[in-house]
Amino acid sequence: ERLDFDEAILCARKSDPQLTVIMDRVLAHGARCLMTRLEPDVFARMAPTYRETMDYDPVSRTAYLNWTPPAELEPPRIAVVSAGSSDMPQAAEVTRTLTYLGAATKQFIDVGVAGLWRLLESVDELRTFPVIVAVAGMDGALPSVLGGLVPGVIICLPTSTGYGVSNGGETALHAALASCAPGLAVVNIDNGYGAACAAFRALNMIRRAAAAPTG
Amino acid sequence: ERLDFDEAILCARKSDPQLTVIMDRVLAHGARCLMTRLEPDVFARMAPTYRETMDYDPVSRTAYLNWTPPAELEPPRIAVVSAGSSDMPQAAEVTRTLTYLGAATKQFIDVGVAGLWRLLESVDELRTFPVIVAVAGMDGALPSVLGGLVPGVIICLPTSTGYGVSNGGETALHAALASCAPGLAVVNIDNGYGAACAAFRALNMIRRAAAAPTG
Amino acid sequence: ERLDFDEAILCARKSDPQLTVIMDRVLAHGARCLMTRLEPDVFARMAPTYRETMDYDPVSRTAYLNWTPPAELEPPRIAVVSAGSSDMPQAAEVTRTLTYLGAATKQFIDVGVAGLWRLLESVDELRTFPVIVAVAGMDGALPSVLGGLVPGVIICLPTSTGYGVSNGGETALHAALASCAPGLAVVNIDNGYGAACAAFRALNMIRRAAAAPTG
Amino acid sequence: ERLDFDEAILCARKSDPQLTVIMDRVLAHGARCLMTRLEPDVFARMAPTYRETMDYDPVSRTAYLNWTPPAELEPPRIAVVSAGSSDMPQAAEVTRTLTYLGAATKQFIDVGVAGLWRLLESVDELRTFPVIVAVAGMDGALPSVLGGLVPGVIICLPTSTGYGVSNGGETALHAALASCAPGLAVVNIDNGYGAACAAFRALNMIRRAAAAPTG
Amino acid sequence: ERLDFDEAILCARKSDPQLTVIMDRVLAHGARCLMTRLEPDVFARMAPTYRETMDYDPVSRTAYLNWTPPAELEPPRIAVVSAGSSDMPQAAEVTRTLTYLGAATKQFIDVGVAGLWRLLESVDELRTFPVIVAVAGMDGALPSVLGGLVPGVIICLPTSTGYGVSNGGETALHAALASCAPGLAVVNIDNGYGAACAAFRALNMIRRAAAAPTG
């Protein structure tokens, strides 16, 4: 595959018949695919023949179609760090996407900066990860703090958690982009799939380098 | 005075003759006043008779007109904490306003979260201050971190430092307002004068309580 | 507790199972907690064993979990002033949070500036309060008027009341931040919990000063 | 004339030669005209033959070309009320435009709501005016307060005074539009000319009614 | 009454019990009132004893509580001009409010500028009205065209009709405010009540002048 990873289906805004057509095409090729933004009620309405070939997770609203888990996984080299318990769905979309792509992850949850000590306890471990996905909504202060503490690739995933001037995630997005910590890289609000792909691009290049150490 | 503090003159957008008329009126009453947003070139154009009665500071762009420093000050009970060296003018406007009002301050500068250890070294001292002004631009993560560490009144002063999505201070403002740390209170972007007045209101009520302990 | 007050649970966007897990954890520790943004239908769906340990208020959408009212309260030193009868839910979130924290409040309702005389009648009483929370939506003119009349700490709580250019509370927020009255401090739109915490920080420092008058 | 008042020339963004062409055309017809947004340096560069036929005012940046003051004026029926001394240029554009159109005005300046008592002292007089122009920047609270106190036509002129979330006048504009006081009518930010024309439309209809009392 | 007109009740965002309390208070005083933004389902849920004293109109979503129509009306001096048939609810809120206040109106509907000839046919008649309310959404071009054709007071009521860059009425609002036609006065998006009050203020001053012709 051109990009070393398969395309995913964004189910939001697609009608039931549209989804059926797409799934049939995938299954007809004996292929597999990842489905994102698949709401529980849409999944529930699907025919059992489809649901049997799917591994569905309601928290992340993702499904694996026609997918078999790999026999063995490398130890996790991607950390998924989230600020509040409200950011769980987005963090789950990241890990589910990476699992689908064959990359193990380790989660660090509820380590937002309002309770700084919880984050500080994990810093030494986080410094060993080559890639970190930082998930945060509201004021989005977590990526800035992380950015000053760890040397790896940091992918910031701003979330739409919050109200008022949180502006549906815009404040967290802007805080990550305007961070005074150097070298943070950012994806769209609530785009757990995109954050996972960005992390996976980095992991792939690291694997390539490890396989062919000259570069 | 109705509010227990004098009015200040916002010099921005006022013509030279407008400023002269106002200063004459103050001096005619034998009164004093604080002038803010007084640009160095505007100050330089003023007649020497005015400049002699003024204590001017170019960093904060403030002047004290017809002001005598108090014989003695209380020990500082307001801390002014700033994230980056670019936030100096706004932090200076806070301290200069408080000095004018007769309140001592202690400054903690360049303790932004990208260099978290500098901030952590000061936390124990900061916890002893009843009032803290937190000055930060760009991503504005400082107030969130402080808010989880100290129990006093926290006045957040977002600054227009930065570019791109910093949006002239809007991101720092929104980050302070949307903070997951509880009980942060916020003033307008670059409003060092307002932050000082908010801090002074709190200090006044604390003084009143200390003077009449029953409340 | 690090901040002299307990954490609250923001129930918005949390699923029923997530809330149950959190409540179990609180109860297992024999602890108490405040729950905010708890919608009536979510509360109604909870098992009776939980509901029996909760003091729920549908107007403010808050619940006290495992909480016993204090034997005695100080006389109120925090005033909660609201502009219109549409701002009732937010004003109630302020008072409920303060009650939970052990701080008595006095309410002044429907004293918006379009009916200025109602506000003016209360000014003398309001001047005796060391801390005032000003709740206002739409044009948000109340804080500016108050700010010119009373010397205490003023926490402005803009609300999302209104339509069109009220912009979900943004106009009231900006009016409070841009006020020509000196020293107003502002929290996020509809953040009654945050306004209460900011007021409580000030009250705590006042209590500390009253207890140890030297400062 | 179709609208009962002449067209004005908006000089901003017009080059010197463009202005000369327009003025020649007016003078060739023996006509008069009002010029707005005419900066002092543009005026200074004009040939003396033009400047002799002009009545120029640098505060409002307006000029009357080929205009003779009327022999006699009615007593003022339009009040121009402004919140701060920074709003002077806009208030002056209103009065200069109305003078040009032959309508007398009375000014009430520096009566912003942060100093509410100054405004309250004038309320009884203001209630006698059929038309009021309310000029205010920053938080724009003046129109809301006025709107609850006087029965006449109120034209709100928001100004670009202020910084940060004042957003170049947007906050004052939105506050006037979202006011809880009933029946305020609003013009564009800094549009003193437009506010004057709106006031003049009302005055004209009042004059028409007074001349032909049956309506 | 201080403003020569009664207060209205904005029913949006008020709970059923809140509305009942308010209505009881009005009825207890033998008073009347206007209720706006009263949705059909809220009205349907009210007890028959209330509904009997109410004159409800579902298009404008307004109700008159305890109101008797006046024996006789003056001929209409306020014209309500609307651009598209989608703007009907807002135009109806204007006329219903004015009817309640005792002012007759004449409606001109579906005269938007995309079908310019329909508007031009009415221009001569419209020039006889001292007050015009111009209702328009989407691009909001109607007020600009009217403003160049008629001499009376023009109150522009932008509506939230449209999608995409119509931005919930913001484009129509800005077009009215930025109009090149002189002297348009504008109210908040969808604020039919406010437009009616602004028109009524003008009508009142015209009546006052007609009654006491000297001014």
Next chain:
Amino acid sequence: ERLDFDEAILCARKSDPQLTVIMDRVLAHGARCLMTRLEPDVFARMAPTYRETMDYDPVSRTAYLNWTPPAELEPPRIAVVSAGSSDMPQAAEVTRTLTYLGAATKQFIDVGVAGLWRLLESVDELRTFPVIVAVAGMDGALPSVLGGLVPGVIICLPTSTGYGVSNGGETALHAALASCAPGLAVVNIDNGYGAACAAFRALNMIRRAAAAPTG
């Protein structure tokens, strides 16, 4: 050429040396090019050897490099209609670009809707043009009125003329896009070059059709 028209050089934000390099490259190929956004002072600083090969127009800020006017032009089939005299520079950028591309234009200036009769006088002639460029700033009402009166292709060019809520052309842009007149096509604010290219694309297809009438 792939697009049937040559590329232009956007001179804004290019340094003098950058421009020289580009011009040398064009001249070395014996080619010609159009330069846009070339400020008078930048042009004045260029070496005479360049200036001699250029046809520069300061109003539109365009230059033709190494260009010879065509011997003969078709009669104009593109009309350029502008609302106010402040929109002259943008209208000139349209006509200069089209002249460069070999397409004749006819201009209709100062026909904005506030003076509707001037526009109506030209409607019959405008209906004969297959392509019209409508140039308008501020409220941008001109395109909507035109759109209801003429059947040809209408390219709307919003301009940054105006202040306050004109928002640097955004209101005119949005009004054109949200127009209730069907089939208006719009380009970026102040993009006279782009409007000309869009008009030229239509003209080219019309020429192609006229040359090969079957389609």
Next chain:
Amino acid sequence: ERLDFDEAILCARKSDPQLTVIMDRVLAHGARCLMTRLEPDVFARMAPTYRETMDYDPVSRTAYLNWTPPAELEPPRIAVVSAGSSDMPQAAEVTRTLTYLGAATKQFIDVGVAGLWRLLESVDELRTFPVIVAVAGMDGALPSVLGGLVPGVIICLPTSTGYGVSNGGETALHAALASCAPGLAVVNIDNGYGAACAAFRALNMIRRAAAAPTG
């Protein structure tokens, strides 16, 4: 007809009775009309006598009232190119409107730039179309790529597909307007009807030219 094409009915925001009145008027005149934004449930609620005279399509949400397909169509000269399968409803609104107006179209779907090769395969064919409608949401990169490859008229239809900073179509809209490809013309977000009308204006002028080749 003045514009060479009939008016359409925008059904969004119209009540069932309003729609009935309009349809009766059309049918009473023996006329036909196009209805847009007609939701399936609204259509389903209509009386059978109406539904029998209608040709309804749920994907585009359009209906033809009292319409007979033309005996014969020209070969398609308008291409409708769409980026993703989520943009289907908008692309369908374009083709359905053009079919109603009697213009044949050819569709090119799912040719977004993330899978560039699918688009490149069609370029040669696309270059033969005089008019292209480019439908794209999210980042809206398709029009820019097309604009550099084909010489015909390009009408860009941005869609509201996407989330986060897609901002309901604003990013796709701005990308089309700010494109570095010359001569793109743009319509409002999701305005398939408007895109079709713009394309039809161009087709009409091409037909006129082909019929009367001299101009």
Next chain:
Amino acid sequence: ERLDFDEAILCARKSDPQLTVIMDRVLAHGARCLMTRLEPDVFARMAPTYRETMDYDPVSRTAYLNWTPPAELEPPRIAVVSAGSSDMPQAAEVTRTLTYLGAATKQFIDVGVAGLWRLLESVDELRTFPVIVAVAGMDGALPSVLGGLVPGVIICLPTSTGYGVSNGGETALHAALASCAPGLAVVNIDNGYGAACAAFRALNMIRRAAAAPTG
């Protein structure tokens, strides 16, 4: 060093004396540093003793203080791809920062999508780079096209090039974030320094993996 790379000095908004103090501190430690946003005129005003220790580049506005180029560089593993010649300063800030950090780069300039063939010619080579920085302003379509063609880490650097709805880089930023190409990572507008640091984080992890191939 905690992050494996040194801090840089953002010179924008710092006064000459502030910069001198910082440089003295660096030199006193025998350290080196990178200075960004150093305008030519600020550099020109510095004392020769400073300028001698600096390697200044006016295009990128960067200086290396007390820096010696490394003896030997690895072959470039970071590609810097830019869309237009107007994006040169930002692309230069990226390469200068990486050079300072000891990472070689290869540049691909003026390969924007409006001239798609130029980009396509380089795709095979670009696929060999583990890290790519994509620099683009205006519509920002380049990153989306690249994202579908190459497997490496892609850091998108939106630039403020353009006018009107380019909105100072916001459109390019949003287009990169909302891209339908999977796994793009984005930095703040014009933040060449940040893009370089993000690329360097990835390169460092790749180096670490190559050095210790097991992971």
